[in-house]
Amino acid sequence: MSAAAAAEAAAVVVSRSSSSNSSSSPETTTYHHLQHQQAFMAAPSLPVAPQLSRYESQKRRDWITFGQYLKNHRPPLTLSRCSGAHVLEFLRYLDQFGKTKVHGSACPFYGHPNPPAPCPCPLKQAWGSLDALIGRLRAAFEENGGLPETNPFGARAVRLYLREVRDTQAKARGIAYEKKRKKPLPPQGTQLLQHEQRGQRGNFVSGYGGAEAGAALGVGGGSAQPNGVMLGGASSTAARGSMMPLSVLNC
Numbered sequence: 001m002s003a004a005a006a007a008e009a010a011a012v013v014v015s016r017s018s019s020s021n022s023s024s025s026p027e028t029t030t031y032h033h034l035q036h037q038q039a040f041m042a043a044p045s046l047p048v049a050p051q052l053s054r055y056e057s058q059k060r061r062d063w064i065t066f067g068q069y070l071k072n073h074r075p076p077l078t079l080s081r082c083s084g085a086h087v088l089e090f091l092r093y094l095d096q097f098g099k100t101k102v103h104g105s106a107c108p109f110y111g112h113p114n115p116p117a118p119c120p121c122p123l124k125q126a127w128g129s130l131d132a133l134i135g136r137l138r139a140a141f142e143e144n145g146g147l148p149e150t151n152p153f154g155a156r157a158v159r160l161y162l163r164e165v166r167d168t169q170a171k172a173r174g175i176a177y178e179k180k181r182k183k184p185l186p187p188q189g190t191q192l193l194q195h196e197q198r199g200q201r202g203n204f205v206s207g208y209g210g211a212e213a214g215a216a217l218g219v220g221g222g223s224a225q226p227n228g229v230m231l232g233g234a235s236s237t238a239a240r241g242s243m244m245p246l247s248v249l250n251c
Contacts, residue, residue: 055136062133063140066090079146084155087137091130091161098125103172113174127166134158 052060069090070077077086101115102124109115138153148154170176 059136059140062136063144066137069093079141082152084152084157087134087152087155087158088161091125091134091158094130094133095122095124098123098129100124100126100169101173102169105172110172111174124169127162127169130165131162134162 067079070079070082070086073086100123101119101121103110103112103115103119103121107119107121109117109119109121134153138151141151141153142148152158
């Protein structure tokens with residue numbers, strides 16, 4: 001009987017605890033929700049990666065493309081063994097994806113910028129595209145730990161090749177590649193001096209114009225002096241009254 005009584009007592013305790021838990025469940029849910037919200041608000045926000053510019057994105061893609069070219073090379077090449085000759089091979093390899101018509105010397109449209117009909121001349125990479133590509137790869141090589149002294153994209157052979165491509169395409173397409181030169185700016189001291197001279201000239205002209213206008217109108221042209229005498233329109237009238245007639249001088 002004692003075991004039965006203990007079982008009944010345990011059942012009563014369990015039922016009371018379950019009822020208390022069920023009655024306080026909304027408050028517990030609200031409390032946990034507030035705790036989760038506070039923890040979310042207090043959590044430090046992760047730094048957002050800055051968006052790459054168009055130049056940086058293109059430089060990354062070019063660097064990946066060149067790395068893939070080295071991997072597919074036969075035999076495979078590593079970046080440390082890459083030289084200017086391998087860069088020239090890469091540039092010639094890219095010609096098959098070019099979209100610029102380069103006429104041969106035997107083509108009737110040689111030197112014609114706008115040919116009126118199609119011709120069988122090959123498509124190649126434009127000189128401007130190759131020049132920009134080499135500039136991006138040259139910067140990417142040094143950003144990835146390469147030394148400027150061993151940069152294969154800055155080799156003399158690469159520069160000569162780009163110059164040859166520029167001259168050849170200029171003659172074949174009849175387009176002159178000329179860099180626009182910026183006009184040199186005058187020294188800063190010269191600019192300040194010119195600015196001061198213009199300011200002084202403007203003040204002189206405005207002062208002269210105001211005095212002349214005041215004298216012509218006979219008002220406001222004079223200036224008050226310490227002794228109370230007005231100079232300007234009144235003084236000019238007095239001077240004209242004191243002038244001697246010409247008949248006296250002619251006698």
